[in-house]
Amino acid sequence: MRVGIGKLSLKRKKYLRHDYRIDGEDLPQEKNRINKKALAISSVAVLFPFSLLNFVAGTYQSIRNELSKTIEKPTIFDVVGSKWEDSLSIKNLFIPALPTNIYLFSLLASTLVGFLVYSKFNYRSDENVAYGQKGDSRFTTIEEIREQYREIPEKIEVFEGYGGVPVSHYKDKYYIDQDTVNTAILGVSRSGKGEMIVVVMIDNLSRAKNQSSMVVNDPKGELYSASKETLEKRGYDVQVLNIEEPLQGMSYNPLQLVIDAWVNGDDQEAAKRANTLTFSLYNDPNAGDNAFFNTSAQNAINGIILAIVDYCVKNNCMEKVTMHNVSQMLNELGTFYYKENPDDFVEKNALDEYFKSLPQGSVAKMQYGSTSFAGEKAKGSILATANQGLQTFADKMFAKMTSKSSLDLKQVGFPKNLFFQLDERFLNKRVTVSFHKNDNKKTEINSYKIKVKSLGMCNMNFDDSLENGDLLLIRYQDEENPNKKYRLLYSLKFETLLDEKGKVVYQKKEGNEDKAEYKQQVTLIKRANTFPLEPKVKLTYSEKPTAVFMIVPDYDKSNHVLASIFVKQLYTELSMNCSDTKGKKCFRRVHFLLDEFGNMPAIDDMGGVLTVCAGRNMLFNLVLQSYSQIEKLYDKQAKEIKQNCQNHLYIMSTDPETIEEISKRAGHKTIIGKSSNESHLDADNKVTKSADQQRIISPDRLSQFLEGETLVIRALHRQDLNRKKVRPYPIFNTQEMTMPYRWQFLSSLFDTSNDLNDIDIPSLHTGLDLTDLYLNFLDFIINPVAKREYMRKQSANEVVKAELILDDVIKSLIELVKEKRNVDDPKEIRTRLAQLLLNYAKNNVVPKLDEVKYLNEQSSDHEIKRNLEELIRILTD
Template sequence: MKRWWRQLTSNNSGQSGLAHTHHYSVDGENLPDRSNGNKKQLYLTIGLVAILITMIHFFAMSIRRMAMLSSQYGSVFSVINNDSIAIFRMSNLFAVPTFTLFIGYIVGGVVAGWWLYSKMNYGGEPDIAYGQKGDSRFTTIDEIKKQYRAIPNSADEYPGIATFDGIGGIPVSHYKGKYYIDRDTVNSAILGVSRSGKGETTITPMIDILSRAEIQTSMVLNDPKGELYAASKDTLEARGYNVEVLNLQDPMQSMSYNPLQLVIDAWVQGNPEEASKRANSIAFTLYNDPNMGENAFFYTTAQSAVTAIILTLVEHCVETDQVEKITMGNVANMLNTLGQLNWADDNTGQEKNALDEWFKGLPSGHVAQKRYGATSFAGAKTRGSILSTANDGLQPFVDPSFVKMTSRNSMDLKQIGFPKYLNGQLSEALVNERVEVSFVRNNEERTLIKEYRVKIKAQGRFSLNFDEFEGDAPNEEDGIQPGDFLLLKYIDSETNKASRLIYQLNFQVKTAKNGDTVMKKKAGEEDQPQLEREVVLELKKNTFDKVKQHVRLMYSNQPTAVFMIVPDYDSSNHALASIFTKQLYTELSSNAVETKGNKCFRRVQYILDEFGNMPPIDDMDQVMTVCLGRNILFNLVLQSFTQLERKYGEASDTIKENCQNLIYIMSKNEDTIEEISKQAGEKTEISISSNEQHGDLDNSISKNAESIRLISPTRLRQFIEGEQLIIRSLHRQDLERNKVRPYPIFNTKDTVMPYRYQFLSRWIDTDKELNEIDIPSKHAMLSLEELTVDFAPFIRNEKERRAYEGKNSDMKKEKQGKEKYQMDNKPKGPGRPNPNKKKSENDKTVKDLAKKMKDYLKRGIDSDQMTSFDRNIAKRLDKQLSIVIETEQLNTPFNEECISLLAKHSYEMADLLNELNKRGGYLDEDDGSD
């Protein structure tokens, strides 16, 4: 019946009144009212009195009947012996001597029922407290079962793929071996102090749940200690995930990430205003501080100056075909080089600054000039303070290891929410026209797999995000396969001429550096080769007048998990994690608005542990208000609301208001506890007071209704392990889409949340160590000198420009001299001694030293030693490593291991490596060493 009614209301959408009606009662829907609250009890009382009167009437009529029969049989005993059935006939109920007596029965029953009800309830609880001062309550277990999807605790076997249908969600309760999860598109705030169990009861179970669902979710996780990555990497990969790690603790063991890539993309696409916005977003994260007070001018102006430097560097490098040199390291170099270069004007004697003069000379209205404006107007002393502030914000990009990490990209940000897309560039004559894009099966019937329409934009560029499964679980047999065709078709509306581009899809097998085929890590598919995301397109036909850039197709069914390892002991580089978080959101959102449905094809869950310790994310309040429509969900893990207020000021209220789930685990902050207690609601209870005094025979007792918290602040301070309170203000439908009132959930006793170690250790093992994992690094062997920009074109004063060029020329000559010396003294063959160099007097010493290094490799270095290394040593060792590589002194398997060791910042072992080189550190390939 309910289903029929829903269909009726949905099919008659024009009748707006029907859409808001429901033919079932919703618990808690009516406002508290004494008459409504006691009506059922009144009816029950009258009913009981009516039954009692009926029974009395029945026995009275039976006795009357017996009296009448006794005159016939002579005595009562004779009646009982001969016709007892006649005495107790049911017809006696309807035997009323007179109509007046019948009316009397009715009136008497009602009066008696009313009198009894009044006596029973006079001063009683229902008459005094009926919810008028608060009618909140906790959700019952039966209601939880009806409102949330139940899934098994864990997978039955390792690794556990598609253990339940549909998509995963955040766990909100647990009962008898089952999690109850919220799969709605909601943001959540998780409140828990350190050691309160938020990781064990919520974060790690959530990772497990999202990854073992039939429809897997991409994840972005803030992981301060790297524990989540180490614990879940193997399981995620076995479940089919592409796992990446942005490691700010050790950049040489990290994915490569250039925060300027999105700025480059916007500039290349002919959109300088969008590039300016993206550059400013980066600078905002570096310089925004809600507590900057009187220094606000210097921070905001430094932000604008750095934005301007980013834009002018991008423009220069794009025009000179040096895109690979657009890095934050060169932004810092440009600020330091030009910001410190001053000269006196030949005519006026006034001091000039190279950076100021460069931006002043840009065309009027140039985006970079507009951003730099306030700095150029400042006096010399003020400008110095501005540039000093700007330099402080760029310090993370001065360290060589971070410069390398932020100079390349090893991951396409877009793939997290849009793992399949294509783009290209046709003639500008087709701008604003639409092109049909079709995927066709390579069979006799040429079966159409999927068809789309894409609009041609500025410069003839086009881009299409697609998913042939439209968000459902992928079935590779029905999807795009090797050998299928990609067809682009345009029909001129005036001439009716059709233009076609036809490509055949060739999926390429992924190979390692040594040429070996990379195999899949997903369980059950380990014997299958892993395919490159970029599909090679073989052109079969082209009838377009002009194709500026042939189609580029990216295709993958893999979800992605990105872990951001952000050390809690060093906050100097935390800004990079916030930049990554915002840039990823920006990239996904900008693509969502160009996609059918305006959302990501694959849901993206941000799980930001220690969110309160991350630098502020640009426009986070606005992000929270619109992200859900993009299929992007945020889970913010906080210790208290105070953390949020410190970071975001007034914007913290908007962020909180857009967290549809508040999951309270434990807090020590009084303001947070008070707020959670208030949000849980209030209930009405009776307070009793007495004025009794000693010796009095008569005393009076008064009862009053008063409002009390559903859960008190004291109880919130004293939560037992595993207890949680969930405020879920927007969960207003059950699984059958019936309306419900979103009472809070109190997980306690039978519904207490279990800890990971109790049942999930096989899948997420926190005993695994980060140091045991080798993380591929695309940038580890980059030469920073090759990435350095020549800033001579930016110096407008000819004399100073020549001086700068001369200085650079001297440095290059000095470097070339060193390189020549190193080449003259390098070994003459791989792993073989240099005949022009004396052999070590003691080969045994060299071998002993090598053995000692191997021992270090096996034993490792503990974390205290790692964090105690000085940065100056790091720079010297980085230089030593460059020399070693350039002179090819290390080319045996053992020495390759040493390079890897050095890349991990194991400085003690690096010193041994230096010592090895001093002593004639080269090893024969067959000397028995590794």
């Protein structure tokens, strides 16, 4: 098809053009405009001699005319000897006194001189030598920062929108990046990363009108102790994943996501989630020739996890799906060899035989497969490697912590959720879910269309505000058969939260201290149901943002892996909920503030996480000492991780490669290089100019930053607050723009001198009896001969087992006393209990039965009584 050229419009469409000038938009090119300075000098060179000649000629003519009145023919001597001062006048500049040809000649000569002068001075102009051709980067001005970033008060006041990374500070205002971006924060130890950036971010994220949830890596626990009270006053649900003191903090079962997927009927997804967990346990980028054993160990543990999940779901004991039981199964069955016949030459392994007995297609069997194929020597190495990776969960304190879950991970980004299960006849059908006010008109709050997934499961996140007495309606109408319709109606009851003693728990949010706290799980009161089978429905609701502090001791890295597992599992859970949610992103923004990120164990697929997380409203802030940390930890992924950090905030580094990279990223400018060829006796000295390239900030300056100075590389911030395009020049915070330290203005709200030991951290698992969760591994032994042999060995270990149980009970009682759970008991009872525990812990003195019974009768705390009753049972047996 031919198109007439005349009909084509050369004018760009409105959305492809802008009607304003963008600084730095044009590429550098040679300056061809008039040199004003040279033009002024050359104009003077033209006009001055021309005007001087006319002035002299006019003055001469004026004197001569005056003399001609008394002298007939005045001579030049008469003119010179006259009183010429009286004839001097500015008018002589403008009165023609010479013939035209002389004027033309003089003008031509003056113009030639002026041109030569202009050429000389214009040649010497620096603009014609250096015009940005070797770099035209520069630093952002404070005026530009004000136009491009949100200005917020430096403390206390609430402000509109979200909080974010502080990119600059001027007078008493911060300028923050509210965009969905990831940030790498670079600062060597003791450079002020926490004081200038991390605490300031915790403050502004919690002060924003749109409060963000936070996940904070806190190696020393000082961020938690400094922030807890202030965050709770601002309405946060503050949780602690305490790897330093596992019995003080939240409960976290890393297998909960595996359980959820399996219960939902998706065994392949369960296998993927198990693999994500075990990757963190066994991944070693420096394994070299041992990589095979690490990978095989990972697969073996995947198989054991899935086998236990399958067993517990079938036997309705899902509370026993724990990593401690995974460790137990590996040790119990992996080390148990038997002969089916006494005359057999080869012994069989109970763990191998169990997986061989599983049906074809079992995901657990497929995961374990490589271990079954290995020779005996290789198998021993695989199982030894597997056991080594599970040492964290073999520890009794961590076993307790990882046997429960006190935090629903999705509440961090989706605090309001509805889950229900219909019967499978509704698979792939769409049901309508709506919330209504319980008024006469049953006013609709909002409605949603939900597609029913496998096993009739429906998961719906919402962001509506609900109140006590509101209605929940689930309905279905068959499009082909209008008479085939079902409905389920509930009224909502928000129940008051009570503590262990049955007392009402009140809110800690400032201004709401007299209001009761509500349970997150809403009670649903059925009003009507016409579905064939009654659906299972669960509604969780919270208006609170969540802050999770991961206290990970820097002096003991043996259990750091739990923090990395938690971060990846949280990200995975939120991402899966994003895929089920309209808009495909978290309703509440989530900031990961990973202090000492370079010292955390590698997080599975971290490069891929950073590639897509921002679009899901999850932002990562990676606090590093240098780039070399992620290069060592993530190897080939390091480049991808750096590239997906849109902001790079430099504080200070002693690593030459990091300093060099930051200096290069900041950019270059063009300067004039001069060289001279001169001698003392030469009359003509030559100076040569050339355009040279120079960093806008040198590596030397970067390595010698003053306190409070920072440099921000912000490659993706290309719009100002009015959505006009801007060029993202780097920001150098120096002099009046230096960043203040927390202690200078925030110490009253965030006091890092607070002692972690002065804070009572509640825990659900402190008094947990692990023996209640033990599995009977006889159920996993297939051969009858092997079962009898296993039972014979177990009976011989009963005495040892009783001693281990006694140790667990005593440790639980010690922790309960540390928590001051018996503070309401008489002083005598508290003293006697403390003495009993001290005698056992220090001198291994077994408590007397009568003393324990007496203490049990006098104690008031439920958990202490339960443990004392268990102690009585052990002593009686």
